[in-house]
Amino acid sequence: MVPSPHPSLASIVDAALAHVPALSHALYNGIQDELKSRLEHHQLLAGWSKRRAQFAPDLEASLNQLLAVARTGRDPLHRDRPAAADFSDLKLSLVDESQALKDVAIAHVITAIEDHSRAELHQLGNFFAALRGIARPLKNDNPLRAAVFAQALSRAIEGVDLDPEGRAALMRIAAHPLAIKLQPIYAQLCAELRQAQLGGLLTSHGSALKESDLRQRQFKTLTESATPAPTPAATLDQVALKLDLMNTRAASLPPAVAPAATPPVAMHLGPGTGAPGSDLLSRLYDQILADDRLQPPLKVLMGRLQVAIVRLSREDASLLRRQEHPTWLLLNRIAAHGAGFQRPDDADLRAFLSFLEKTIQPLLDSAHPSALQFQQALVQVDAHIRAEAEARGQRSAVALERLDREQRRQEWKRMLRDQLQHQLDDAHAGKLMRRFLLGPWVEVIAQAMVQHGRDAVHAQSTIELVDALLHSVQPHEDEASRQRLRAQLPALIRALDQGMDSIALPQIQRQAFMDELMRQHGRVLRGLPAVEEAEAPPAPAPKGPALTPEEVLQQLLDERESQLPSRWAHERVDRGQLPTVPVALYSEEHSPHARAALQDWIASVQIGGWYHLFLQSEWITAQVAWISDSRQLFLFVGQMPDERHSMTRGALEQLVANGLITRLEEEALLQRAIGTLMQDLDRAG
Known part of the structure; x- marks a missing residue:
């Protein structure tokens, strides 16, 4: 492409767009080669093979879309946050472990690209900053920065039939070939700028910097953090x-030879200065x-x-x-x-x-x-x-408390089933009653806990109704007790109807249970047992024949295979340049010390603390504004009050283990x- 005599933002972005088809095809080949050359990637091949023909077109379309926005002078990554859940009058962006895995992978791609093209990206950043008349390049000045290509790659891989861990693994595999293919493109763009006699723009912001200062400034541009190199911990x-x-x-x-006096300090101590x-x-x-x-x-x-x-x-x-x-x-x-x-x-x-x-x-x-x-x-x-x-x-707060309770729904349902199982063992209430209480009614209780709180009056009333229901189908030997039961049944039936309404129980299931309950109540009111004869508790499932040694071996291999994908969640992103985050301390997957250190770090998070973290392709600064009672959900509020991120504990652990979150002012002012x-x-x- 012939360089323009007067390069502009649009002409440079157009020059980059011309490379997109070749870049997409080359990256496809790079991923193919990497997957086939390493045995440990075999579990990704099946999902990749189903959609690999679409990868290059998807990547090309993503890059064309982002760079078309950049061509107009807007930031291609400035957008409304995805994964928003509508609670009350707010849209809360929920960052769960899947989103954190994606962020970790995007950060890995950005680091790989910058490591291979640090000088070129610095020069392009200076050029675009100069076009905007900005004396000091900011992180979003360069519309061709590494984050744009990392985000396009993430969008293309979203279509691959893999779980979040697999897609994150595929992103990491693609990072190196993408970085290799981008470096000559960046270099050519810089060469075209130099041919257009724009060398001054390329170096104006960094010529006076020493090499060490330049590296520090480039890293600061990525992280938006002014964290200096750590000094010795003097006392x-x-x-x-x-x-x-x-x-x-x-x-x-x-x-005669005494050195010059130390320059006076600005502080005046007043009387007692010589103390x-x-x-x-x-x-x-x-x-x-x-x-x-x-x-x-x-x-x-x-x-x-x-x-x-x-x-x-x-x-x-x-x-x-x-x-x-x-x-x-x-x-x-x-x-x-x-x-x-x-x-x-x-x-x-x-x-x-x-x-x-x-x-x-x-x-x-x-x-x-x-x-x-x-x-x-x-x-x-x-x-x-x-x-x-x-x-x-x-x-x-209200929305997040509801969200936190929603996170605990499955845990509560397991607990309720265990408790009801023991209660029903001695109740002799019949199979249908047993299935109803262990199935739909557990859902009713859990729904009440999620909506109103675990200890709320409404939730407790659904639990107490189990006792009332079981009592209603127990033998009532004297006429007075049967008359009291008859008076209690309308309120009991209304409460059951309200509970079933809360979970929208299908009419067929509802009618079958209510018919059986009416039959049992009819027998009890006549002085008969609710069920015609006691039903023995279900016998334990018979044990199958003993496995042969070959079958035992195959079972172990199957179990091991099922655990393989989990390792993708724990691969470490190298962010050793961030001195306040001791990544190795938290990232050893099987180390009890690393796990303990990670839990201690999470336990140290307190309301009011400010943090610098990587979320959804960008570094943000945010304050912890709320922590759930279970410490399974955290709310971060950004520097703009409407910028809110609710994050699960699993997502936070992923960011810590991969060095993508740090406390502001980790090194204290005094130190x-x-x-x-x-x-x-x-x-x-």
């Missing part, structure tokens, strides 16, 4: 020791206020709080020895919550600042603040953050300040 004691050593060394030098630890506190607080990840309005507030901390340091020696001191915990908590807001003028951030002003005022007014006062302020801040998070999720200060002292020493 306050180590910093103090280093500072004392430097001061001692400087004092021992002759005046032990004042230099350390000054330097440490300077680093805190210089932290570029701290929201500017919070820096102002912490600057005011500095006065109270200095007063505290004169009377509380533990302040500079304990990183768990309430003072530092308070600063860490404020900074961590502030990291969840994108803009300094965010209305919720302003409300948080207004609350903080009132909370810290007693600390500023006190001439001798204590650690207890800081602890009380910390408790107030934690309570405020939790209350605000719950308020953000309050509109969804970052200590690490930076230690580096400065090392360089100065």
Whole structure:
């Protein structure tokens, strides 16, 4: 294709569109070769073979659709979220384990593409950002970014006749050949831009960066996270020791050769400046206020709080020895919550600042603040953050509680059948009654629990009706008890009708049971047993003949085969560049330590915490606003209040195990300040 003398967004996207047919066909061949060359992929062949002829056309159609949107200047991946369930007046996007598996696979494809075309993607990102007049490339500036091709691949594979684990496995298989085939396409597009004398645009945003800074910035573009490389976990004691050593060394030098004095810090300690630890506190607080990840309005507030901390340091020696001191915990908590807001003028951030002003005022007014006062302020801040998070999720609470109960329907039905089984063993109520109670009526009770709650009055009344029903078909020997039963039967029948209505029991089943119940009640009211003769409980199924050794072996092989697909759910996406997520700690499928660590991580999720996570092809920042009582369902509310994601525990475990979720501010504000200060002292020493 002849390069345009004046390349534009449309012309570059058109150039990419010209490669789509060849790319789709080449990827089809790449998947075919991979599936045939590896024995462990044989379980995917059957599903793939049924739809493989449609794969290339489906992929081509998906790419054409996405790139056609990109050609108009819109973001091809900006769309309404799928998998929405309509509850009450809200649409809640439910992320279950199947969706999480898809997200894990998409992230794997994105990583593979970026690893093979990092330089080219950086250059294209600069070009498209320059076309929009943006000084710094943002994640959505490049309409040809890796996520677009990963999403098109995911759509094409949706048609393959495989379960979610199988489709995720097929995505991972396709990642490498797709990355290989895309790299020369990206390279050719960059070459055409250079031929058009646009080299300056390609390098303008990154020419002054060192190679290490460039890699960090590229990764930040993918994750939207400003997580720096981890610093050594220095402690306050180590910093103090280093500072004392430097001061001692400087004092021992002759005046003529003494080094220049350390530049003065911005903090003024007032009386007692020469007190032990004042230099350390000054330097440490300077680093805190210089932290570029701290929201500017919070820096102002912490600057005011500095006065109270200095007063505290004169009377509380533990302040500079304990990183768990309430003072530092308070600063860490404020900074961590502030990291969840994108803009300094965010209305919720302003409300948080207004609350903080009132909370810290007693600390500023006190001439001798204590650690207890800081602890009380910390408790107030934690309570405020939790209350605000719950308020953000309050509109969804009723719907989510219903959704959580729906998740537990099968568990409740199993429990109810077990309990009724024991109750019916001694009731001698007849086969039809037994089938009704263990079948439709279990559905009625479970439906009441889902609709109203497990302990709701309505649910309990459906359970109590079992006792009333069984009592009604027991022998009533005297006329008085039979008359009482006769008076109770109309209410019992109405309750049964209402229960059967709640599950829309078919009329044939309903009529058969009601006819049998009427017959039994007729016998009881005449002083006869409800059933003509006692029915022996069903005999256990006879055991078959003993299996031969060959049959035992075949059974074991069949069971093993049935377990093979489960391994696809646990393959790890390599996101080692995200230092705050120790993926290996959680991803060892058969390790009890990994499982325990994963459960501990899930248990640590609390309402109010901010997280950075990969959902439905993009990285988002969201706050936990609600957790179900069973901890099987979690609500995340994004930075825009209407952006809500309800997530099952299984989905959350998948993201954790694959390194696709991390807490914001995992490394606390104080620890970052200590690490930076230690580096400065090392360089100065």
